[in-house]
Amino acid sequence: MKLLKFMVSLLLTVVVFYAFNTKLGPIPPIGKFLSPSQGIWQNDKDESITGNIEIEGLSEDVTIKYDEQLIPHIFAKNDIDLYKAQGYITAKHRLWQMEFQTFAAAGRLSEIIGEKALNYDRTQRRKGMVYGAEKSLEVVKTDEESLAYLQAYSDGVNAFINELDPKDYPVEYKLLDYKPEAWSIEKTMHLLMYMTDMLCGGDSDLEYTNVLRKLGQERFDLLFPDFFDINDPIIPKETDWSFVDTEMSEIPQSELPLDSIAETMEKPHPNNGSNNWAISGSKSYSGNPMLASDPHLGLNLPSIWFVMQLSSPTQNTYGATLPGALGIIIGFNNHISWAVTNATRDVKDWYKIEFKDATRQAYKYNNQWKDTEVRIEEIKIRNKETFLDSVIYTHHGPVSYDHTFKSANEKKGYAMKWAGHIGHNFTRLFYKLNNGENYDDYLNAISSHVAPAQNFAFASNDGDIAIWVQGQFPNKWKNQGKFLMDGSNPKHDWQGFIPQEFNAHIKNPDRGFVSSANQHPVDASYPFYVFNDGYEIYRNRVINDFLESKEKISIQDFKDLQNNNFNLKASELLPHMIEHLNTSQLTPEELEILNTIKSWNFYSETDQIAPSIWDAWWTKLYPLVWDEFNVDSVALETPFTYQTINMLKNNPNDSFMDIVETPEKETANDLFLITFKEAVKELTDWKAEYGNYNWQGYKGTFVGHLLQALPAFSRLDLPIGGDRNTVNAADVNHGPSWRMIVEMSSPPKAIGIYPGGQSGNPGSKYYDNFIDKWAIGEYFDILFMQNQNNNNGIIATQTLKSK
Structure with a gap:
């Protein structure tokens, strides 16, 4: 070592x-x-996981049992001590990650890495990240129990920080030459805002407005339909919505403003998503309901998740936690299990603001001038003077773009309305889930959830399964929020919210399963307006077809499905591309590569080269179809993948197929030939440099350190198949971040894996010890202890005692 x-x-x-x-x-x-x-x-050094440790403020001893995966099983005699211990143990293994992510969330990275982070920090402040965290803290402060648990967690983190000497700081502090600061409840709020922002779904209002202005309504509707014909929604198509008895928002009789903006803020990763599903006992091999979880997030070290068991007289819960937030986020207890996927609902809208004058002290609203508020954001910069950013707030929300940031007109701005700014209590939600015993408890827990929009899948040992598309969703009129709106028109404000009981949901469906994979939640019969903001269209159909096709489903079936590499997207376009490819124009080398991909079975496995050919070909083809979108100096959104394929197959002579820069009139068939030749050249060059272009090497999946510039602390070139469109959605640096399968027996049996390890210390054998198993689709057996006296599978015991 x-x-x-x-x-x-x-x-x-x-x-x-x-x-x-x-x-x-x-x-x-x-x-x-x-x-x-x-x-x-x-x-x-080895992990310190034995002996007694004195912690300030504990009321009774807390026992920590570590299993062979370095997963802590915490046994406390009350919930305050439980969450204090959770804070301490999480900080012990993940302190730098916890703190760094909250600095990123709150727009404070300039304090650590200097002026190069200033624009990032300004963007975070102008999104209202700290503002939103403050609003949620206001709500939490009305709940004394939640506040006490959060304070206990903070105290536990600080107990660990206070016992550190500089020599004991995690290596990243030494690398960046700074030291940890005290944890606080505010930091937990910042972390939760970080997740809310990461999972906020599509936000293309400004880009869509520019496309509408460029192409007109008819062409826009062709390229961006609200529903696809192949749509297989989360809530089955035959669902009866006649029980909905609330008024819908009326469409105002006014035109949407058309405006353009050259540059927009960086969006959440386009691959952020997830799979989850649950089957009833009628489809289960054992008669017990089963649930699967598979969130798709950035592949980083330390991992976004830290796995643990939390046990007290009120609960016994196991699963994935977010370092910095208390409770289990995705997991199970003796009675229920739950998993979440990104619902990607549009809960972020943009409004054009007209200021009275350059002072920006008032803005036009309802034919009057309404006062603005100003929030001075103090951004500290390492070794530089503090930067002061004046962010204007309207009743819509922060003016994220104005003449001081990404917009030139002194009398014009763009304000953000975001459900993430509505205060809410994550702590209460997950505390209730962790303590839940049945469907009613689950529903009670999630019913107050605001943002981010999530699909909560559920299974219980009572035999129930369910899924709710949950969040606080504006009750919008048709097209509201799809484009930039007039901030002066009261009719363009959010008129109210969909009543929670009318959020899309289903319990114990006849088909015997529930599932979600970020697809459209409903079909067109749902009475509230839900437009297509880029919903997933491939993984969900593979999952549903699999679950529909089998009468009885085993744990192995669940494992096979989570690791399924079938590329449905390629299967629906590639045969058409090959059929309409002018092979007379191909060289012998190109024909050889064509013959290779002709025999592909559409499974993106690591040792095959056909997936690499497909990826290179599609990656060249897609932008060439939409080259018209690259000629303007304004931000534009290109059409969704499914509609692109639809156009290539059914509208091959459409004017969009023509290449802007050439005098000839190209068709889809011409594009197939041009891009195939380009793909072959890229692959040939790749082979000359690297010796092979099988899918493992060409894709190059890696799990990178959070600082991104530390290859020594990363894992590169991993042997994992799939891509962003397969159920096993392992892309380059993004993919399955916590695979969990639970059978709701008594007690539950479960397996899990994630691409990392429990320790945040690169010198520990537990830093990345899960990655190799994760890459090849293996799992570890979850040790779900029913009491602290069973030492089977336990490698160490530690006791936290009151100081």
Whole structure:
């Protein structure tokens, strides 16, 4: 291990100078970083998981049992001590990650890495990330119990921080040359806003407005339909909505404003999504309901998830936690199990603001001038003066774009209306879920959920399964929120919200399963307006077809489905591309590659080269179809994948197929030939440089360290198949982040895996020990302890005692 650490240190010396001179900021003190007494060498040690530790404020002893995966099983005699222990143990293994993510959420990265992070921090502040966290904290403060649990968690984190000497700081603090600060409830609120923003779904109002202005309504509707004909919604098509008895929003008789903006803020990762499903006992091999969870997020080290068991007299819960937030987020207890996927509902709208004058102290609203509020955002910058950013707030929300940021007109701005700014109590929601015993408890827990919009799948040992598309959703008139709206028109405001009981849901369906994979939640018969903002169209059909096709389903079936690499998208377009490819124009080398992909079975497996050919071909084809969208200096959204394929197959002579830069009139068939030749050249060049272009090497899936510039702390070129469109949605640096399968027996049996390890210390064998199993589709057996006296599978015991 010492030799390994020496090599890592040597690599890091090179990496550090590169990273800090190019991406992150000033060079850290290398001498301190490599110092034998307090540098990286001090991080090369085994996990301290035995003995007694004194913690300030504990009322009774708390027992921690560590299993062979370094998963802590926490047994406390009351919930305050339980969450204090959770905070302490999470910080013990993941402190730097916890804090770094809250700095990112709150727009404070400039404090750590300097001026290069300023625009990122300004964007976070102008999104209202801190503002939204403050609104949620106001709600939490009305709930004394939730506040007490959050304070206990904070106290636990700080108990760990206070016992650290500089030599014990996680390596990233040494690398970046700063020290941890005290944890607070506000930091937990910032982390939860970070997740709310990450999962806020589509936000293309400004880009859609530019497309509408460029193409007109008829062409826009062709390219961006609200529903696809192949739609297989979360709530089955035959659902009866006649029980809905509330008024719908009326469409105002006014035109939408047309405006253009050259540059918009960076959006959440387009691959953020998930799979979940549950089957009833009637379809289960054992007669017990079963549930599967598979959130698709960034593949990072340390992992976004930290797995643990939390046990007290009120609960016994196991699952994935978010370092920095209390409770189990995705998991199960002795009675119920739950999993969430991104519902991607449109809960973020944009309004054009007309200011009275350059002072921006008033804006036009309802034919009057309404006062604005100003929020001074103080952004501290390492080794620089503090930057003060004046963010204007309207009744809609923050004016994210104005003449001081990404917009030039002093009398014009763009304000954001976002459900994420509505205060809500995540802590109460997950506390109720963790303690839930039946369907009513589950529904009671999620009924107050605001944002981000989530599909909560559920299974219980009572035999119930269910799914709710849950959040606080504006009751919109048709097309409201699809485009930039007039901020001066009261009829363009959100007129109210869909009553919670009318959110799309289903319990114990006749087909014997519920599922979601980020597809459209409903069909056109749903009485409230829900437009297509880029819903998933492939994974969900593979999942539903699989679950429909089998009378009895086993745990192995669930594993096979989570790791399914069938590429439905390729299967629906590639045969057409091959059929209409002018092979007379191909060279012998090109024909050889064509013959290879002709025999492909559409499974994107690591050792095949056909998936690489398909990926290279599609990656060239898609932007060439929509080259018209790259000629303007305004932000535009290109059409969805499914509609692109529909156009290629059914409208091959449409004017969009013509290449803008050529004098000839191209068709879809011409594009197939041009892009196939380009793909072959790319693959040939790749082969010349790397020796092969099988799918593993060409895709190059990696799990990268959160700082991105640390290959020594990352795992590269992983042997995992699939892509963003397969059920096993493993893309380059994004994919399945916590695979969990639970059978609701008594007690439940479960398996799980995630692409990382429990420890945040790169020197620990538990830092990335799950990755190899995760990549090849294996799982670990979950040890769900019913009491603290059973030591089977336990490698160490630690006791937290009151100081």
